[in-house]
Amino acid sequence: MAAIYSLYIINKSGGLIFYKVNHLFLALHLAPVFYDLPSVEENDDLIDANFAGFIDSRRDRPKIEALEIISWTLIFDLICSVVCVLVGFGKTQDCGTKGRMDTNDSLRVASLWHSMHAISQQLSPVNGCSGIELLQADTFDLHCFQSLPGTKFFVVCEPGTPHMESLLRYVYELYTDYVLKNPFYEIEMPIRCELFDINLTQAVQSDRVALLGR
Amino acid sequence: MQFFGGSEISPSPPVPTASGNNAHMMYVFNRNGVCLLYKEWNRPLHTLNPQQDHKLMFGLLFSLKSLTAKMDPTNADKGNLGVPQLPGQGCSFHSFRTNTYKLSFMETPSGIKIILVTHPKTGDLRESLKYIYGLYVEYVVKNPIYSPGSPIKSELFNTAVDQYVRSIS
Numbered sequence: 256m257a258a259i260y261s262l263y264i265i266n267k268s269g270g271l272i273f274y275k276v277n278h279l280f281l282a283l284h285l286a287p288v289f290y291d292l293p294s295v296e297e298n299d300d301l302i303d304a305n306f307a308g309f310i311d312s313r314r315d316r317p318k319i320e321a322l323e324i325i326s327w328t329l330i331f332d333l334i335c336s337v338v339c340v341l342v343g344f345g346k347t348q349d350c351g352t353k354g355r356m357d358t359n360d361s362l363r364v365a366s367l368w369h370s371m372h373a374i375s376q377q378l379s380p381v382n383g384c385s386g387i388e389l390l391q392a393d394t395f396d397l398h399c400f401q402s403l404p405g406t407k408f409f410v411v412c413e414p415g416t417p418h419m420e421s422l423l424r425y426v427y428e429l430y431t432d433y434v435l436k437n438p439f440y441e442i443e444m445p446i447r448c449e450l451f452d453i454n455l456t457q458a459v460q461s462d463r464v465a466l467l468g469r
Numbered sequence: 470m471q472f473f474g475g476s477e478i479s480p481s482p483p484v485p486t487a488s489g490n491n492a493h494m495m496y497v498f499n500r501n502g503v504c505l506l507y508k509e510w511n512r513p514l515h516t517l518n519p520q521q522d523h524k525l526m527f528g529l530l531f532s533l534k535s536l537t538a539k540m541d542p543t544n545a546d547k548g549n550l551g552v553p554q555l556p557g558q559g560c561s562f563h564s565f566r567t568n569t570y571k572l573s574f575m576e577t578p579s580g581i582k583i584i585l586v587t588h589p590k591t592g593d594l595r596e597s598l599k600y601i602y603g604l605y606v607e608y609v610v611k612n613p614i615y616s617p618g619s620p621i622k623s624e625l626f627n628t629a630v631d632q633y634v635r636s637i638s
Contacts, residue, residue, distance in 0.1 A: 260542040360539065363550050367536050374529045375567055378522070380493040380512040380586060384569040392537040392562040394544070411540060 258413035259422075259459050260395060263361070264430065266443040267405030269369030273446040274361050277459065372399065372407065402427055422458065429454050492634045493570060493586040497605065499618055500556070500580025502527045506621045508630065530574060530582060537562045556580050563595055577602055585634070597637055604629050 264273035356364065372386040390397040396416065399409040400423035408423050408430070433451035434440055440448060497506040504523040517525065531553070538559030539550050554561075556576050564573045566589050573585045575598035583598050583605075608626035609615055615623065 356539070360550065364536060364539055367532060367550065371529060371533055371536065374525060375565070375572075377516050378526060378529065378572075378586075379516075379567065379569050380514055381569045382514050384567050387565050387567050390533070390537070390562055390565040392541070393560045394541055395537075395560070397540070411542060
């Protein structure tokens with residue numbers, strides 16, 4: 256599974272218009288915190304989106320545990336997203352559970368990033384700087400792509416994940432195809448396009464990311 | 470994350486990672502935001518006057534650290550955005566890259582921040598920054614005449630840093 260934690264899209268004024276968290280990956284990563292499982296790094300097989308083939312048979316724990324966690328997290332998430340949709344939040348799908356940010360925080364983080372991106376251009380020693388493309392921290396990497404009109408796409412992933420730049424360009428293509436060409440979409444507003452969502456989910460799965468790297 | 474390997478400057482500086490890349494500039498700040506050292510080797514573009522430039526740089530780093538601590542996906546307990554983080558608390562970034570430069574950052578437990586701005590294709594400079602911190606400890610902190618919190622005027626330190634950074638460029 257591609258080691259992507261989340262994806263953000265910011266409009267040209269710095270407002271967050273799309274935020275997607277990779278629940279499965281986060282659940283797997285945080286499962287050792289809640290349940291006494293070996294850490295994700297020890298068992299690479301765990302990092303696989305397919306339910307069928309992913310339990311590591313070398314582990315001597317009952318197979319049902321990992322499945323249970325994943326399914327409970329997804330059910331909780333489904334309930335949360337249903338509630339969010341009913342209440343009217345639309346695309347921002349998280350409800351403040353551990354390891355994720357709630358809506359307000361994600362909005363703040365997005366606008367903070369927008370400002371940091373702009374300030375980094377001012378501090379450049381040479382002309383022609385277009386802002387931060389890669390931020391490397393201890394536990395994650397952040398790749399950012401800014402399109403010509405100023406829309407920023409950035410992805411938070413595990414350190415050293417390859418092909419993120421091409422993934423971001425692909426997401427930009429999906430954005431132009433499914434969002435901008437949608438006649439009912441208001442520009443600069445939060446994105447509520449199903450086709451975009453579906454294609455995006457497919458794009459962040461591991462086989463697609465590897466293909467993009469060609 | 471283990472910061473100190475030993476208490477002296479390591480006997481030999483780290484091997485240069487890339488050849489032919491020039492360092493642009495270097496900043497050293499203390500925990501209060503006072504710029505202790507600013508060295509420039511190659512900076513064709515000056516957008517702001519020096520004081521504003523230092524403040525902007527310090528502010529950028531402060532906000533980026535706050536951002537990375539908040540965005541950390543592996544830490545369930547996060548502070549709020551904007552709350553000053555203690556050195557070493559929360560996830561911190563160690564470098565960022567743009568299309569024209571790469572900024573490498575290191576913060577010590579005492580709050581000293583060392584920033585090196587180089588060519589974008591430079592490799593990981595964390596070991597080099599640790600070495601520069603070693604130079605700072607030897608030539609500046611151990612100097613009885615130096616008063617902490619004031620800009621560094623030590624010739625020995627300046628020369629050593631200059632030589633070292635030119636050797637890794």
